Amino acid sequence: MNEQALAFGESGALFGILSLPETHDPSRPTVLIPNTGVDHRIGPGRLHVELARALANSGYASLRLDNAELGDSERVPGRASVAYAPDLRSAMDMLDAQTVSSGYVIIGFNSGAHDAHQAARIDPRIVGTAFIDGYCYSTRRSWLSSALHQLTRVNRHAYIPLRPLSRFTPQSGSLLHGVRTEEIRYFRTPSRRQMQVDVIEFMRRELSLLYVYTAQSEGSYIYATQLLDAFPILRTYPQVTLHHLPALEYRYPCRATRETIIKLLLDWVLALPMRAHSR
Amino acid sequence: MPALTRRQRRSYDCSTSRDGLPLATFGMNTPLYFGPAAQPLFGMLHRPVGAMRRTGILICPSWGIEYQRAYRGLRQLAQTLNHNGFAALRFDYSGTGDSGGDSRLVSLEAWLEDTRYAARELRATTGTEYLCVLGLRFGALLAQQAVATGTVLADAIALWDAPPTGAVYVSNLHYLQEELREKMRLQRQRRGASLVQAPDELLCYDWPPALARPTAELAGLREDIANRHIFVSRDRPPPERAQSLRLPDPSHWGDVERLNSPWLPSASFGVVARQLASVLP
Numbered sequence: 343m344n345e346q347a348l349a350f351g352e353s354g355a356l357f358g359i360l361s362l363p364e365t366h367d368p369s370r371p372t373v374l375i376p377n378t379g380v381d382h383r384i385g386p387g388r389l390h391v392e393l394a395r396a397l398a399n400s401g402y403a404s405l406r407l408d409n410a411e412l413g414d415s416e417r418v419p420g421r422a423s424v425a426y427a428p429d430l431r432s433a434m435d436m437l438d439a440q441t442v443s444s445g446y447v448i449i450g451f452n453s454g455a456h457d458a459h460q461a462a463r464i465d466p467r468i469v470g471t472a473f474i475d476g477y478c479y480s481t482r483r484s485w486l487s488s489a490l491h492q493l494t495r496v497n498r499h500a501y502i503p504l505r506p507l508s509r510f511t512p513q514s515g516s517l518l519h520g521v522r523t524e525e526i527r528y529f530r531t532p533s534r535r536q537m538q539v540d541v542i543e544f545m546r547r548e549l550s551l552l553y554v555y556t557a558q559s560e561g562s563y564i565y566a567t568q569l570l571d572a573f574p575i576l577r578t579y580p581q582v583t584l585h586h587l588p589a590l591e592y593r594y595p596c597r598a599t600r601e602t603i604i605k606l607l608l609d610w611v612l613a614l615p616m617r618a619h620s621r
Numbered sequence: 622m623p624a625l626t627r628r629q630r631r632s633y634d635c636s637t638s639r640d641g642l643p644l645a646t647f648g649m650n651t652p653l654y655f656g657p658a659a660q661p662l663f664g665m666l667h668r669p670v671g672a673m674r675r676t677g678i679l680i681c682p683s684w685g686i687e688y689q690r691a692y693r694g695l696r697q698l699a700q701t702l703n704h705n706g707f708a709a710l711r712f713d714y715s716g717t718g719d720s721g722g723d724s725r726l727v728s729l730e731a732w733l734e735d736t737r738y739a740a741r742e743l744r745a746t747t748g749t750e751y752l753c754v755l756g757l758r759f760g761a762l763l764a765q766q767a768v769a770t771g772t773v774l775a776d777a778i779a780l781w782d783a784p785p786t787g788a789v790y791v792s793n794l795h796y797l798q799e800e801l802r803e804k805m806r807l808q809r810q811r812r813g814a815s816l817v818q819a820p821d822e823l824l825c826y827d828w829p830p831a832l833a834r835p836t837a838e839l840a841g842l843r844e845d846i847a848n849r850h851i852f853v854s855r856d857r858p859p860p861e862r863a864q865s866l867r868l869p870d871p872s873h874w875g876d877v878e879r880l881n882s883p884w885l886p887s888a889s890f891g892v893v894a895r896q897l898a899s900v901l902p
Contacts, residue, residue, distance in 0.1 A: 345654075345721075347719075357652070366732035381881075382693065384719060385691075386825070389751070390716070413692065413693065414652070414696060596822055597822060
């Protein structure tokens with residue numbers, strides 16, 4: 343395994359670390375790992391580093407990147423709004439130019455899952471996407487379950503709404519230190535209708551999809567098959583994998599948690615259909 | 622552990638194109654790998670655009686969750702130092718950040734050695750005559766130890782929010798850990814599960830005995846170092862011997878609600894850089 347620091351994107355404003363296996367096979371897809379929240383490219387508890395090195399030891403190249411204005415990346419010249427999908431596309435352009443791989447897999451945690459979804463919508467080079475604690479959509483059952491839970495709680499004054507209208511990065515703007523309000527990146531969960539359209543598009547393109555919900559989504563993702571109930575069309579799709587791991591807390595990761603998440607992701611990447619590899 | 626040879630250094634040095642991949646030098650920041658060949662250390666060198674001062678600043682980051690919070694902030698500090706003519710090197714200790722190594726196997730002794738490698742790299746790549754080691758929190762304790770033991774030969778030390786002693790620092794970390802555990806217990810509405818960490822983990826990061834024990838024994842401000850001390854803080858009164866610099870921004874290191882909030886005291890960066898520029902060549 344070896345690691346290289348790379349500058350890419352407009353004016354080389356973006357920065358990332360490419361981990362390459364000892365014997366690199368360019369026919370395999372490269373894994374892209376965007377930022378989780380405002381943590382720089384190493385991820386919470388160095389999760390991204392350990393994941394990238396585990397991937398390299400299993401023969402897969404990966405790029406841990408800093409989105410614009412995070413970590414060691416600069417503001418991208420000429421870009422008015424904050425959108426990270428273009429950063430992922432810039433990373434793919436750079437790797438394509440160097441024929442590092444053909445096809446890409448994005449693994450996104452939390453805000454990174456949002457970035458992954460937005461990139462997958464627009465870029466056909468992506469052959470698989472893992473969303474860890476990405477978008478949550480309520481169902482009748484999840485709503486009833488939450489309502490019942492709230493009613494039966496002894497301590498009800500600390501009510502937390504089922505799902506905030508928008509999620510943003512970092513998670514608590516009021517607690518930021520010296521950061522101006524306009525610097526906080528908000529992102530909105532797509533409407534249910536838009537998500538349905540996106541899912542159909544992913545299926546049409548035969549993307550491998552992994553959805554993982556951990557304790558991080560506790561208030562929003564209530565039961566194991568909630569995603570499938572919210573989007574029943576996914577039930578017919580063989581390339582979707584869904585894990586509900588309510589006991590796992592990746593934001594405050596113990597080593598055991600990190601190892602569990604990494605193993606799960608590694609197993610998923612290794613099981614990606616060969617079709618993806620040959621693109 | 623053998624250091625990188627010139628040839629190996631070139632293969633890790635990101636300013637040199639490797640395998641046809643693009644150069645990673647952007648602006649005046651150059652990422653580089655240095656130190657032991659088996660576990661290269663990652664650093665980011667910031668060079669001033671114009672004339673460079675004769676003093677280079679080595680920035681020693683804090684540990685664990687504080688390192689993570691302060692990453693972008695220390696980058697901003699390095700750039701502010703650049704604007705004041707200083708070359709600055711940020712780096713990750715072995716087993717942390719982008720550096721090589723397993724985080725379970727880190728030790729204070731190895732990190733002191735890493736600091737020596739980083740100081741040597743800064744001098745070698747910039748040619749600066751003088752060295753100022755600037756440490757944040759845990760990095761301040763480490764920097765002082767490195768200078769006191771002669772591991773690093775520095776002309777000045779800047780201690781930013783330095784804990785009174787290693788024991789106090791470790792005790793505060795354990796206190797924060799308990800606060801976090803309680804916070805998570807309250808958040809985990811449904812199952813009431815709480816944070817369970819192994820004995821050699823602390824605040825989500827590996828905290829092996831080879832790091833924990835000697836850290837708890839680190840001294841506070843040492844009187845036995847002849848170098849120029851610059852004590853940087855808003856909340857703590859400076860020790861008598863040290864030159865003090867009062868910061869405009871509060872630090873919030875002990876606030877569990879801010880464990881994941883970036884540390885970006887922009888006004889303080891300017892104050893510190895200007896002060897260093899006024900006293901260092």
